[in-house]
Amino acid sequence: MNIKDIGGEEGFIERMRQTHAGAVGDGLILGIGDDAAIFETPAGRQSVVTTDMLVEQVHFRRDWSDPYSIGWKSAAVNLSDIAAMGAEPTLAFLSIAFSQGESVETLDRIYDGFSDCLNRYGARLAGGDTNSTPDGMVISVTLMGSVKSGQAFTRSGARPGDVLLVTGALGDSAAGLGLLQKYGLARSEKVDKDLINLHRRPQPRVMISRVLAETGQVRAAMDLSDGLLRDVSKLCAASQVGVRIDTAQLPISNATQNAAKMLAQDPTLLALQGGEDYELLVAVAPESVDAVREAVPSLTVIGEILKSGRRIVAANGVDDLDPGAGGWDHFAQ
Structure with missing residues (x-):
């Protein structure tokens, strides 16, 4: 019909x-x-x-x-x-x-x-x-x-010394997309149906956002749609600050790590560059970290707001890792 x-x-x-x-x-x-x-x-x-x-x-x-x-x-x-x-x-x-x-x-x-x-x-x-x-x-x-009135989160309130946190795992959607691209739908669902569904049916963090708003401790925030590195750069530009990301602290699920092996990819890069996670990235003052993590236990500390620049610290402590922005840009593909 x-x-x-x-x-x-x-x-x-x-x-x-x-x-x-x-x-x-x-x-x-x-x-x-x-x-x-x-x-x-x-x-x-x-x-x-x-x-x-x-x-x-x-x-x-x-x-x-x-x-x-x-x-x-x-x-x-x-x-x-x-x-x-x-x-x-x-x-x-x-x-x-x-x-x-x-x-x-x-x-x-x-x-x-x-x-x-x-x-x-x-x-x-x-x-x-x-x-x-x-x-x-x-x-x-x-x-x-x-x-x-006056209580909306924006990208422009982060300050040097603030702690950067994310609400959930990173790279799951990119891992699901990678499986689809390599194996197609039928086989990918057999490998990991949950990853495929996270890519096809993302779960927006609406309820977590409300809890965070009630704490009154969020200085800056945005959702992660285009990849962590690309999106955190937008937050830094709006706040006129820099950032340090500690890759050893990135929350990467076991499912994404397993998928990365099948795809011959680095799970850390999936977490840094993969888009469509739709987690929330928030900046809070150091003294507020315990309060917001008590309110939202799924929050993970992944870095710090700096005065300027961008430092991507590898798991071995090397301070010069910079894989580029990656992520998604409609007019740069």
Whole structure:
């Protein structure tokens, strides 16, 4: 069944409104069905807005990702941006372009994955757009969040002497991607299905972000989407500081270390350069480390903020290791 069979674009929008539209209330005054949504921002809070685009064959491949996973990832990458700001996700707007021959069943599952991910973290679908494209699918998401006035995390608050921490393991998504590239989906899932799922269905650290916000101790933060080295460079640029990364302290899972052996790659480089981990990178004052780690036990200290420069310290103590930024840049591939 394709879009023409359910009444074209208007029929599809009505189908999505009936099954996936967020309920009016709790700030949402008017959702799907009008020219624009209407919402209220509570007193004493600020709105946070992010947008991200996913393009077929760049951010996902149909032979690796099922429609549900494509929808989930589309929501997750935006939720991660909201988490990086210390905000609570609220309303999402999903725009999708697909070929006229796309099946309704495939689109249903994309919206199922998208909505399930939103709902898990407290957000709702409030609108969007549809269009046709002659080649490949394009998904664009705008996600809104809410944060207490003046309490949003930013990249620009890190100070020399601050301690740098990360919320979870690094390199898992890159390891999963490497397995897919080398072995394809069927064999990769037999090798390590969990790594494959971490790549296809990332878990944004929304709840951890809220806990960190409650501590009041985070000076700077961002999510890790383009690889640790590339992303920490952005944080340093915003804060006008430098950084030291201790590679011996990087949290690398056993699964990624095993996958790295199969791929003949260095697991440390996967952790430093691999993208799409969607963990949170935070800078806190030295005297606050114990408090934030008590609140979030999964935090790992990986380095220190310096006045300037970038030092990548190898496990053997060598201070000159610098593998380059690596990570992901859409226009440098």
